[in-house]
Amino acid sequence: NGLLVKDVIEFNDAVKHANPGDVITLANGVWNNAELVFEGKGTEEEPITLTVEEKGKVTLEGNSNLQLAGEHLIVEGLVFKNGYTPTNAVISFRKNREEMANNCRLTECVIDNYNNPERQVQDYWVTIYGQNNRIDHNHIAGKKNLGVTMIVGLDTEGSRKNNHSIDHNYFGPRPTYGNNGGETLRIGTSHHALENSNTLVESNYFDRTNGEHEIISNKACQNTFKYNTFYECTGTLTMRHGNETMVDGNVFIGNGKPSTGGVRIINETQTVINNYHIGLTGYRFRGAFVMMNGVPNSPPNRYVPVIDSKLENNTFINCDHIQLCAGSDSERSQAPRTSEISGNIFYNENKNDTFTVYDDISGITFKDNLLGENGVSAIKSGFENAAITLVKNDQGFLIPKSDKIKNEISISPKIATKANTGTSWYSKADNSVALNTGKTIKVEPGINTLYEIVKTSEAGDIIELEDDGTYLITKAVKINHPLTFKTVGAKKATVLFERMMAFEIQNGGSLSLENVSFDGTKSPDYAGNSVISTSKNSMIDNYKLFIDNCEFKDMVVNHSFDVLRVSKGTFADTISIQNSTFKNISGHITALDKETDDIGAYNVEYLIMKNNTVTDLQGAALRLYRGGKDESTFGPFLEVDHNTFNNVGFGKKNKYNAAISLYGVQVNDIQNNNFNNTKGLNMHLVVGEPIVNVVNNNYYKSDEVIVTGDQKYNIDKLYNLKPEFNA
Amino acid sequence: NGLLVKDVIEFNDAVKHANPGDVITLANGVWNNAELVFEGKGTEEEPITLTVEEKGKVTLEGNSNLQLAGEHLIVEGLVFKNGYTPTNAVISFRKNREEMANNCRLTECVIDNYNNPERQVQDYWVTIYGQNNRIDHNHIAGKKNLGVTMIVGLDTEGSRKNNHSIDHNYFGPRPTYGNNGGETLRIGTSHHALENSNTLVESNYFDRTNGEHEIISNKACQNTFKYNTFYECTGTLTMRHGNETMVDGNVFIGNGKPSTGGVRIINETQTVINNYHIGLTGYRFRGAFVMMNGVPNSPPNRYVPVIDSKLENNTFINCDHIQLCAGSDSERSQAPRTSEISGNIFYNENKNDTFTVYDDISGITFKDNLLGENGVSAIKSGFENAAITLVKNDQGFLIPKSDKIKNEISISPKIATKANTGTSWYSKADNSVALNTGKTIKVEPGINTLYEIVKTSEAGDIIELEDDGTYLITKAVKINHPLTFKTVGAKKATVLFERMMAFEIQNGGSLSLENVSFDGTKSPDYAGNSVISTSKNSMIDNYKLFIDNCEFKDMVVNHSFDVLRVSKGTFADTISIQNSTFKNISGHITALDKETDDIGAYNVEYLIMKNNTVTDLQGAALRLYRGGKDESTFGPFLEVDHNTFNNVGFGKKNKYNAAISLYGVQVNDIQNNNFNNTKGLNMHLVVGEPIVNVVNNNYYKSDEVIVTGDQKYNIDKLYNLKPEFNA
Ligand SMILES: [Ca+2]
Ligand SMILES: [Ca+2]
Incomplete structure (x- = not known):
């Protein structure tokens, strides 16, 4: 009952004839454009397993994907990379709306930078349907195109009250998407917000999952989030729709990074207890804790007012913003009611008052909360000052100590770490290369010397132009990894260019220009030139552009000559223009x-x-x-x-x-x-x-x-x- | 002195050692990314020649191009296709601003669809500098990106009074570009409009060179245009800048196609004689003949008023618009002066008055012009009616006959034809395939049957959907050649789609939809869906889209759901939406x-x-x-x-x-x-x-x-x- 398959035809044949207890093993190698449908009926004692010959040596590339349908199926060890799904999901727990997967397990699978090259074309990476499925120890990193990374769908009865467990997964970095649709996990939708999902999300590690402000968008009832770690995430665990959510024992680590947040409450009967937050700087909807105003008689897809909810026994250390009645406006005019904030510690070494109150808080009961010695709050009762010190515990967390803290603050040993999530055999190392981290290369003045040098450069290199040298470019210089161009010396080198752009930043590229002069007099006599242009195609990677101490002049050969011209479907993390001069430019x-x-x-x-x-x-x-x-x-x-x-x-x-x-x-x-x-x-x-x-x-x-x-x-x-x- | 070279290294070596009389021969095969610099000093008697082993069997592809510099060089037989130049020219008569080519010849070379894939990135195909060069019998077809096809540059003294001959070239189809920069030939620029160019443009065939309204943009003085044929060109030979142009003995054949034009006069001392025009329908700046208003005291780069110009002994048969004082507005307020329109025949079988006068024509002397029997004109003198008949001559031209025509109208035997221009060994056949010219394929209802059938289809095919069938698409259907989808039968087939688009028109694709129903209820819950989308990347080929008798409904899953969504850098020749219904759509x-x-x-x-x-x-x-x-x-x-x-x-x-x-x-x-x-x-x-x-x-x-x-x-x-x- 063990069967090694070498291609999709063999795989299909094996699936067709699989019996309970069978193990189908994908042979080592690259599986290109493999659209696998794994369906069958195993049993609890004898599941049908899809595995790989050697973990890490089987990759699904190109336009590959996987659908599961049936009962008691186990999938392990698949790696999706170097490609993207042609459908709306990389891995789906259903074959079609009627044929779903139940009692199945997806474990130790990897989806790594498996992005549609069009950042504005949507897909999901994992879509979970059916009931009683476990998704554990997967490594899911680098989603950059439109669409939630993982969803739990509730669109049919057979997917509700699902009792899924999503645990011990490593959700690796997801950069800012620059629009809605960059969530990492969504459970439910506004259409089915009042259905019970009963999904457990436990001990997952969210590592800089920064797609948008909802790291997790909870949109159904009765879900539980426990022991998850949110590491430098610029967003919140958001209870967007649905009620009776339990958020218990999670850790949020901001490290002072901009826009890092904690938990955001909307809707009814939400419970937030025993969570630990440190170094979160986000404000407004990305506060360390946010309780929102709602819309009176709100339809389920707007903002249901907060009632019967509580924030209890949580710890906030050096978190800058606690936001109450957030989002208050003419539509969201209903303040929280019959809710409670109690037994929490709000300790900030740098900021005395971390609370912002946007509306009436008389519907919130405050009690037994501690502030630091200098802590203040406009909220008069329910807060007490305490002399607090921080002591590092065995796990490495700073734990507040004070004689006013009755019960020792502790972090569950079940808390997610990089080590206990994902797989042991697939690296979590960050491979991105920063600007100015490579070698220095000198480039001679002349025609296309810049063009040629770039072809031999590596990511992070610094290209040094000659003092007062003149560089003519007759072919646009394509920047597809991080590169720096700088003149060393007092007199800026001059760059002239005969194409519509001197530099084109392509996907994966970033550019730093220092102490260089750009002259537009050799540029073509057409409207629309630019010194720097992004790719006209979509760029899935965010780019950076730094211009420092440069000169741009005499760009008037025709109209609309810009310094930087970007295209739709491109997104810069940072554009910095400093200490530079711009003179006589038509655009x-x-x-x-x-x-x-x-x-x-x-x-x-x-x-x-x-x-x-x-x-x-x-x-x-x-x-x-x-x-x-x-x-x-x-x-x-x-x-x-x-x-x-x-x-x-x-x-x-x-x-x-x-x-x-x-x-x-x-x-x-x-x-x-x-x-x-x-x-x-x-x-x-x-x-x-x-x-x-x-x-x-x-x-x-x-x-x-x-x-x-x-x-x-x-x-x-x-x-x-x-x-x-x-x- | 004959040397067969097999790669660029051998070529460079041969060039380095070439002596007068030498022949460098490129070996048969594909030369990929070959940037050739052909420089040397031949003599009048013993030129240095660059040729090919067998004509048609040497192609320069990828990022190839050619620069000439020196004296008495001959280039023949090169074919550029399947790629584009990385610089601003495919073939240039200079190596840099200082080192030009003189007394050189470019003959029997081909540039065929050698387009930058970004339609908005500019290049030229041939840039002519220096003096006494001949460019003859070349085949230059299919330019689709921004930029004039061929230019004569006058930016240095050494390129003026150049005595170039551009003759017997075949300029093949250039589709509408959709913006300025689609000219086929430009001589000079506004910056050097008052320099003498002395270029002869003779016996060239312009075959549907429809990039924009200037087929030829003359921007210098003392150029001559003789015996050229303009076949179904949607533009004019335009004397945009510069004076003393001679336009003599050319033929303009419109065949009643929309927007076909003749000659447009601006500036001084322009002579238009002995030209033959038939079936031109264009109006305004694309009239069969256009004499423009100018700007008083115009700078050279605006509109210099017409003076001392004449239109004499020309024939206009079934041409719809003669435009005088065209462009008259508050800036272009100076009407033509001391000019003459005489001895012309304006004969139109379908339209009595073909003249439009936009301003004062007292500065134009009219005499001895003939109209047809029913011809009228608001211009009172200088016109006479005549009973005209048309008789086909040996060359196939319809020649007007009348007892009032003193000198027999004739077309020079030197007139350009498809046969006597370009090369004999490179086909001028039109390879484009129209919609609905292929086979019919039936497609079963089901999931992705449409996606699969398209992969096996060929250009022009008609895909027949089943009466009342349901088709679900989970992968976007890519249209990269012309395809028709239609339901045969009374009940439209229904198409549902799970991706952000059902059809994506890619470069080379055109789409016709007939009698099909599109339903948006399965589309993703994201903003920005569409039934049909163009490629998000630039499309160099213009596309066509026909929608007839279709239904579009229930596209409200999220906001901004459009029927057709296009991208920047795409251009449709035609979008036709007829006899269709649209209901309940959010975009x-x-x-x-x-x-x-x-x-x-x-x-x-x-x-x-x-x-x-x-x-x-x-x-x-x-x-x-x-x-x-x-x-x-x-x-x-x-x-x-x-x-x-x-x-x-x-x-x-x-x-x-x-x-x-x-x-x-x-x-x-x-x-x-x-x-x-x-x-x-x-x-x-x-x-x-x-x-x-x-x-x-x-x-x-x-x-x-x-x-x-x-x-x-x-x-x-x-x-x-x-x-x-x-x-
Ligand atoms: Ca969102
Ligand atoms: Ca133009």
């Missing part, structure tokens, strides 16, 4: 507004523009656009500081009619800039309680700030002085 | 507005929407956008006729705030439609003297027509009747 520095579907997508998470001088720019210095009203993401984050803009934005083709045009940006920090004889700053504030600080800017003979939309903002210290520049 | 039928750079690009040339019934559509029935003020193209062309719109456009996410939203559309034919309880029609008219007829439409409890912009329009017979529908 924009950059227009980051290619996501026009208005579903919440945008082109960059962090944009920094600092200490630059921009002169005679016909287009806008910056256009940044986030359309739609989705609340799943919290960017873009914008910092514009200490720049000087002279004669910017007056070109006939500058359709933004501004030097800086912002739409839907979530964090707007615009400080200490000089606008001189320049178009102004337009800002449309539309969703998400954006942070807006426009402070200490000078507008001389320039348009000032125009704000539209319906959100609050702070504009202060706006001057109209004539700037004087030293020569 | 648009289609938003063709992905070209947001506002440089004149757009997504479709002809859009037809006829006899459809649209009910409960949350988005817009149509959004069609052409941004920018470029005048190089004349689309999109829109026909919206006999449709009924019920409850259309009221969705919160319909940002167009209209049932039909048009921006910059050039032809707007909107007739006989019923708008019932529906958002209205918005139309922004912005450039190009658009044709706008909004006639005989009914608006019941609906918004009506809102027109903005600065162009003329015709809105007539607008009713407000309650529609009554028969059951």
Whole structure:
């Protein structure tokens, strides 16, 4: 009853004839475009098993996937990589809507960077249907395209009250997706929110699963989340729909990373107990703890008000934001009722008051909570100050100690760790290479020397240009791994280019430019040139772009010559432009507004523009656009500081009619800039309680700030002085 | 002195040691990524020759190209295909700005569909510099990406007064590019418009070179165009800049095809004589003859007024539009002066008056022109009626005969033909396959039967669905050649799909759907589904989409579910939607507005929407956008006729705030439609003297027509009747 199969035909034959107790073994090697349907009826004592000849030596690649259907099936050891599923799931616990898998187990399987190359094309990696299935010790990492990583579906009766166990899985890094649809686990949907799912999610490790603000989106009733570890995750375990959720004994480790969060409560009879949170910095919907306002008489797919819920015996160490009645607005006007916050420790060494209260909290009972010695709260009762110290325990956790803490705080030995989750045979190491971590290569001035050197470079390399050297590019330089270009010496090297772009950032590429001058006089006499362009195709990997101490000049051979031109379907983690000069340019520095579907997508998470001088720019210095009203993401984050803009934005083709045009940006920090004889700053504030600080800017003979939309903002210290520049 | 070389290293070595009289021969086979630099000094008597072992058996593929530099070089027999140049030219008559080619010849070379896969990335195919070069008998066909096919550059002194001969070349089909930059030949640039080029363009065949409205863009002085044939070209030989052009003895054959044109005059001392035009239908800048208004004291890069120019002894048979003072507007306010139109025949069997006069023609002397017997003209003098008959001559041309025609009309034996241009050994046959020209294949209902059948289909095939059959698609069906799907029988087959699109039109694909029902209830619960999607990557080939007698329903699983979703960098020749019903849909039928750079690009040339019934559509029935003020193209062309719109456009996410939203559309034919309880029609008219007829439409409890912009329009017979529908 053991059968080694070498291809899909043999596999199908083996499946067809499989009896209880049989073991079907995939032979070592690459299985390309293998769409496996594993169906059969095993028994509890004698399941049918699908395994591999040697773990780690069987890979499913290309357009491969797996469907399970039947009873008592075990799948172990499959590795999906180097490809993507042509269907909507990599592994599915059903063959079709009628034929599901029950009493089955998926264990020690791997799905690693198995992404559709179109980041905006949706798929799932694991879809769980049926009942009594166990999904354990799998390694699931690197999802980058649209769609939840793992879902539990409840769309038929046979998938409800399912008693599934999702345990000891390693959910590896999932980078910011830049829109809704980047969740790591979802149970249920709004359509079936009031069904009982009865799913146990236990001892899983969530390692930087940062796709969006819902790490887990719970959308059904009676689920339990225990002993999971959330490591540096920029989101929360969200009880989006459904009631009677138990969140018990989980650990949230933020390490002070931006936007890291804890638990968010919506709906009824939710219980959050015995959880440990440390170093979480997120605010608003990504707070360390968030209890939301609801919509009165809400339909199940909006926001059901919080009632009968409790936050008890949890520990918050150095967590910056506890958010109560969050999301309060004209629609979400119902504050929580008959709920309780008790027996928790809120200890912060750097911040005295971590509570933000957005509405009436009289429906929440506070008692027996401890604050640190300097802790304060506007909430008058139910809090006590305590002299707290932190002591590292055997597991390495900092445990608060105080004579006011009655029961010793402890972390369950069942808590997920990197070691006790996933598989032992598939590495969890991070293979990404950062900028400036490679070797230094010198490149001679000349024609296409830059093009040639890049072909032989490796990720992280630093390419050094010659002091005052001249580099002509007649072929666009493709950047498909992280590379730095810099001039060493006082006189910047000059780069000229005959193609519509000097550099094209392709999937996997990141670019740093330091101390280089770019001259547009050799560029083609067509509209639409740019110094840097992203791939026109979708890029599944987020990229980074740093420009420091560079010069961009004489880019007027035709109209619409931009410095950076991005495409739809690309997303930058960071674009930083600092200490640089821009002069005589017919287009924009950059227009980051290619996501026009208005579903919440945008082109960059962090944009920094600092200490630059921009002169005679016909287009806008910056256009940044986030359309739609989705609340799943919290960017873009914008910092514009200490720049000087002279004669910017007056070109006939500058359709933004501004030097800086912002739409839907979530964090707007615009400080200490000089606008001189320049178009102004337009800002449309539309969703998400954006942070807006426009402070200490000078507008001389320039348009000032125009704000539209319906959100609050702070504009202060706006001057109209004539700037004087030293020569 | 004959040397067979087998790779680039051998080639380079041969070039390095080449002496006058030497012949370097490329060995048969595929030369992949071969960037050849052919430089040397031959003599008039003993040139250095680069040739091929056997013509047609040497191909340069991948990222190959050729640069010539030196004296008396001959290149013959090279074929570039299956790839594209990484630089800005496939063949260049210089190595760099300083090292050019003089007294060289490029003959019997082929560049065939050698396109950059990004349609918006620019290159040239042949760039001619230096002096006294001959470019003859080449075959140059199928350019589809941005950029002029062949240019004569004048940017250095050594390239002016060049005495080049461009003769007997075959310029094969170039499809509509959909923006500026689709010219087939350009001589000079606006920067050097007043330099003498002295280039002879003789006996070339222009076969459907339809990239944009300038087939040839003359931008320098003293060029001659003789004996060229323009076959079904949707544009004109344009004297865009520069003076003293001679256009003599050319033939323009329109065959009644839309938008076919002749000669367009701007600037001074232009001579157009002895040309023969037949069956040209183009109007405005694509008229059979166009004499433009100029800008007073125009800078060379705008429109220099016409003076001292003449149109003499030309023949126009069945040409629909002669345009005088064309482009007259507030800027182009200077009418032609001291010019003459004499001795021409304007004979049209179907149209009595073919002249349109946009401004004062007192600066043009008319004399001795003949009209047909029924011909009329608002121009009072200089025209005479004549009884004209057409007689086919030996060459196959219809020659007008009349007793009033003094000198027999003749066509030079030097006139270009398909046979006497290009090469004898490279086929000029058209390999494109049309829809519905292949075999019929029946496809069973079931899961992915459509997906599987397409994999085995061939271009032009017709796939027959079963009467009332149900087809589920769990993998997107990729359309990469022309395919038709139709139900034979009274009951439409139903197609459901689990991916974000049922069909994806990829490069090379076209799609026809007949008598099929599409149901969105199985589609994923994400925003942004569509029944049909184009590739998200750039498509170099224009595509066609026909939808006839189909049904689209229940597409509301999430918001923004469109019927057709297109991407930037794609262009449809035709999208036709007829006799179909649309019901209960959360997005648009289609938003063709992905070209947001506002440089004149757009997504479709002809859009037809006829006899459809649209009910409960949350988005817009149509959004069609052409941004920018470029005048190089004349689309999109829109026909919206006999449709009924019920409850259309009221969705919160319909940002167009209209049932039909048009921006910059050039032809707007909107007739006989019923708008019932529906958002209205918005139309922004912005450039190009658009044709706008909004006639005989009914608006019941609906918004009506809102027109903005600065162009003329015709809105007539607008009713407000309650529609009554028969059951
Ligand atoms: Ca979400
Ligand atoms: Ca043009």
